[in-house]
Amino acid sequence: MEYATISLAVLLLVATIWDHLRLRRAVRAQRAASRSHGLAGAGAGDLCSRTLPSVTVIRPVRGLDVEAAKNVAAALRNDYPGEVETIFVFDEEYDPGVASVRKAIADHVASGRRGAARILVAGQPPPTMTGKLHAMMVGLGRAVGDLVAFGDSDTRPHPDSLRKLVEKLLTTERAGAAFVPVLATEAPQTAGDAGAALMLNGLYGPAVAATVRKSGDMPFIMGQLMVFRRETLKTLHGLESLRGELVDDMRIGTDVVAAGYRNVVSADTLPIVMRGLGLAEFFRMFRRWLIFSRSGLPSWSFKLPVWLRGLEFWLGLLMATFALADRHYATAIVAAATVVAVSVSMVRLHRALGGAAIGWRHAWVPAALLLMGPLVLLSAILKPEVAWRGRTYHLDARSKLHRPEAAHAHRT
DSSP: OHHHHHHHHHHHHHHHHHHHHHHHHHHHHHHHHHHHHHHHHTTTHHHHTTTSOOEEEEEEOOSOOTTHHHHHHHHHOOOOSSOEEEEEEESOTTOTTHHHHHHHHHHHHHHTOSOEEEEEEOOOOOTTSOHHHHHHHHHHHHOOSSEEEEEOTTBOOOTTHHHHHHHHHHHSTTEEEEEOOEEEOSOOSSHHHHHHHIIIIIIIHHHHHHHHHHHSSBSSOOOSEEEEEHHHHHHTGGGGGGTTOSOHHHHHHHHHHHTTOEEEEOSSOEEEOOOOOOHHHHHHHHHHHHHHHHHHOOOHHHHHHHHHHHHHHHHHHHHHHHHHHTTOHHHHHHHHHHHHHHHHHHHHHHHHHTOOOOOGGGTTHHHHHHHHHHHHHHHHHHSOEEEETTEEEEBOTTSSBSSGGGOEEOOO
């Protein structure tokens, strides 16, 4: 009996190691492509200056993000060789983020750098859509660029991010949209920071890299910075088809594919700024991301690699627990090695993708993250609502907006 159980434990450990090596190859391929694109693009700016189309970048903003002024400055400081305008869209004039954006725009103008920028007040969203989607639609109505991009306010794009993104879109056959994978780059200060970084860089990031390596594009969009052709947006009826949706970018991506276009991924990465997250705040973020993935991810081809890491962890943990109870110590040791291997794998993939070192004081976080998973998922099922950017959205069984007319908002 113990021979059979230890054989299963060994098979699980081998499968976990193979899974890690597969994801590591995909991450390394992505990093190599990023370095190659950076070298190739270093001398390409002047060549493209007369051919790249104009772009309008729409950045919905609500409240004050961490180091918001630096995020805005980074969004305005780009080396895109064509015409570019940036529209910052707020719900209301007295939003606490308005002053910071207004000052950053004034500094940008005073510096003499290229690129127009302005603030747009969209008003409160109707009950049929999220605040972010409403801001995106209002901004789209005012956009004048040949291409339209959308960027999240808590991201800090590199100066060449927009250029790389547009080049990817224009040089890929049947590409209707392109996006930049997000990356948590800063050293974690708290356990919540470490958990968020490992979620992005240790789970979702490698899954994106593996999908792109396999198929060359994505069945959806993870759109913290995404750019579209105008004809692609026309097929989406100016984003009107997203009314009632909780997750805008993932649904947009599935609609792009349904219309016969491709979602392609830039070789660049997009830093996201998360700092000082407490455990309660991280729990709410984790819960929100799980709900987003339930309603937004269209295909198990992407979900499976992420869920597989949790399955490996839990199978190893349960096998080790039962083997220890039965005094099958050799089996328990091998099964426990799987638990450790999954945790270490998350950290290694996080580092391989470009994340900062996880200190020893946060060494317990990967295991805690995977232990929390079922609890967070159960919470999302039993209490189907999301608090996001100062608003609460009530959801149905599919994690869509439940009775959109009943979704309500409140000021922070």
